[in-house]
Amino acid sequence: MGNCVICGTSADGPICSSHEQDVLFEFEGNRPQQLTAGRYYKGTVDGFADFGVFIDVGKNVTGLLHKSELDKRLESLDWDAGDTVYVQVLGVRDNGNIDLGWSIRQSEREFRGKLIQDAENTYLSDEEPKQSASERSETDDQSDATESSEPAPTTDGSGNAVGSATIPEHDEPLERVAIETLSDRVGEHVRIEGEIVGASQTSGPTVFELRDETAVVDCAAFKEAGVRAYPQVDTGDVVRLVGEVELRNNELQVETEQLDALTDDEEATVINRLAEALEDEARPADVDLLAEHSSVEAIHDAIKDAAGAIRRAVIESRPVIVRHNASAEGYAAGAALERAVLPLVREEHARSDAQYHYFDRRPLENGFYDMEDATKDATNMLDNRERHDEKLPLFVLVDAGSTVESSDGLDLLDIYGAPHVVIDTQFPDENVAETAEVIVNPFLGESGKDVSASVLGANVAAHINDDVREDVSHLPAVGYWADTPSEYVELAEEAGYDTAHVTALREAVALEAYYQSYEDKRELITDLLFEHAKRDLAEHISEQFRTKLENELDTAEPNLSVRGANGVTFTVLDTEAYTHRFDFPSTSVLLDALHRHDITGRPGGQNVTLGLADDEIHIRSDVGVNVRDIADAARERAPEAGIIAVGTHDGKVEFLRGEREAALDAVIESVSERVN
Incomplete structure (x- = not known):
């Protein structure tokens, strides 16, 4: 038994089950079966294939990061063979093949600690953590104090050294500097002031994110391995920090030598400075x-x-x-x-x-x-x-x-x-x-x-x-399926997007929006909407959109029924019977197209298109009806149908399946009453 290096609770080893995915593991075993599914491992890029990336997670232990697991396109990765990367082991198959997953954390310091895993055990790294300047100073002071029999430096209740004994001596008192200038001060000791906007405990140092009126920087503070430094300081506190500016993995970091929470007038001064800068910058x-x-x-x-x-x-x-x-x-x-x-x-x-x-x-x-x-x-x-x-x-x-x-x-x-x-x-x-x-x-x-x-x-x-x-500037035009305002057409043309290209973008994005709509598709959407060089991509996907939509329109057209009421023409499509409901286009896109293209070809009057399913009716009209009003009126006409509205203008109404015909009649009567 042991204690979790993050939360301190009892654990069967150095990490509890709740925090296993918060730390980084270095694998020193020699067989895939020794890996633990769900953990994040440090790896090395071994090679590339059309279907993914091979990653070495240990000696002679290689897994596949399939392209479907990436958060970007495979060709967009800026990895080279030999690069250090971080991946999650999703599972190990019976044949020893290792399935890897993407880690959004691609820097060791983004994990809350590092552990070694060998063939049998998991343990803290044998590497001694780098001694900070404050520890070197404290060690020197304590050594001097022992040798001279003088008292040791003052510490706070958590063992953190405080007071002037923790700060290396400088020729003159340090002046406050802005975080945005730290890139020009690598190797220097600095004083910065601001708000703690984040704090994380690793198996080594505590990492504080400090924001002043110019930028944010990570500040590492070390007490002892896995133990929170400056526990009296937390997110939201306004502080003064003294430390040495370093570059770690090509990223700025301040090695903390002293950290003090400010109070009273000093705190108010910093808060006002941050607030004024925030107001100016956010405007x-x-x-x-x-x-x-x-x-x-x-x-x-x-x-x-x-x-x-x-x-x-x-x-x-x-x-x-x-x-x-x-x-x-x-x-x-x-x-x-x-x-x-x-x-x-x-x-x-x-x-x-x-x-x-x-x-x-x-x-x-x-x-x-x-x-x-x-x-x-x-x-x-x-x-x-x-x-x-x-x-x-x-x-x-x-x-x-x-x-x-x-x-x-x-x-x-x-x-x-x-x-x-x-x-x-x-x-x-x-x-x-x-x-x-x-x-x-x-x-x-x-x-x-x-x-x-x-x-x-x-x-x-x-x-x-x-x-x-x-x-x-071309994106406003992408959002109109018909009657695009001329000002947005001109805006797109000035940006180099003619009407045909804008149409292709709209259709391509609509198709991609249908498939796996729960994903953001950051890279694909960026290529479609912002990369002129990828115009062929938009044309290719747009062609699929048109083919699928036209096929569905050809299926729907012979099965439309037309009804009239109070001078309003209703075109009704039974979407349950005459559409492929689980493929593109969706009911909404199909009905928009039906109404937009005026399949009935009936001139004059008001035209309304209805998509009728087993328990819902989608409504599209020339003037845009409020389905809240339609549902209220239809409920009075068919009180047993359980009619409710979803959306407002040109939305849909839902009803009980057993009252399908009654609900349809009630909706048609209610719409015709309000359109005229």
Whole structure:
């Protein structure tokens, strides 16, 4: 028995089961079967194949990191043979083949410790931890004190040396320096002041993330192996730190010699300095919208506020999680925000992998932020706060978050105090997003009928980071399937994207959004939307989109039924009987196409397209009906059908399967009554 090097609890060895995935293992065994599934191992790139990368995790022990396990395309990896990498062992097969998984942590210091695993045991590394300057000073002082019979240096209650005895002598008192200047001060002793924004305990030192008004840097403090240094200092404390600037694995780090929490006037001075700098830095540049568009101009202030909230999160070392609708316009908007935020994350943090820790983009398969999505997010953010002392993230809901379907999910975030921003073009239900930091919705301005999510996402992105304005200027046009406003067509053409190319992008992204909609596809979407050189890729995927959609339209057209009521023409497709429901296109995309292409060819009057399944009816209309109103009226006509609404404009109604025909009749009558 022993004690966990991270939490100190009793364990069968140096690590408990709860923290096995938090430490790095170096494998010194000689057979694959000696590896432990689930653990993260240090490895060396052995070679490449079309299907993945071979990684040596020990002497004569090689596993395969299949390309499907990567978070990027195989050809995008910047690994070379012989490079040190970090992987997870997913499992060892009976024949000895090792399946490896991707590790987002690609730096040894990102793990909370390092252990050696041989054929039989797991134990702490035999390497002596590097002695810090404060320890050398303390050792020297104690040695001098012993030899001269003088008292030893003063220590705090946790054994950390305090007072002037811990600081190497300098010719003059150290002046405070800004963290952004540390790259020019490698090898120097410095004094920095700021807020602790993260603290993690490794099997060696404690690593504090310290932020001042200019940047963030990691500061390593050592007491003894696996023991928390300066336990009286925690995340959120304002501190003064003295240490030596070093380069470790080509990344800046300060070797801590003294760390003091500030109080009273000193604390207030630093807090005010940070607040003023944060306010100045987070304030978006005073830039114009991408195009003159009255519906967007009416909410320009909200766009600037949303950009400011996102910029502030980056500066505060708060992760930004973009949750967007899994549609072409949702992906375009989310990708625009990603394009703007990632450079700011890289500028703010010295860590090479910071963009994977402080930004994530996750599509919403159903187009709403429901309890399932919120529960997953809450679980992840609480785990990250517990394991890595991360701040709760800022959630940015794109093309979602304004209707009652998202209310429970948003309430869950609010209970935990996780801030969120809503950027949405759906007609809002009353008070749904009232807990949001900022709401960007054109229906809260003059009108939202001609605004797509991609328009809002691209405009917010341009205000977050004006350097990407030209990169995202074509994206507003990607979000329109028909009647694209001329200003956005011109904007795309000026950026080098003609109408045919924009159409190909829209269709390609829509197809990719359908398949594996729970993944962000960061690299693929980047190639499609931002790489002119990859135009052939968009054309190739777009051709698949058109082929699949046209085949489904050919199947649907002979099976359409047409009904009239009060001067309204209803085109009804039984999607349960006459579509391939588990392949592209989705019911929503198919109905949009049916309504857009006016399959019936009936001129004049109002046209409504209905997709009828066993327990739901999707509604598409020329004028955009509010399904909340339709459901209320239909319930009165068919009280036994259990009719409820999902969405607002052109959404769907759900009903009990046994009341299918009654529900359809009630919906048709209710729609015709409100369209005229």
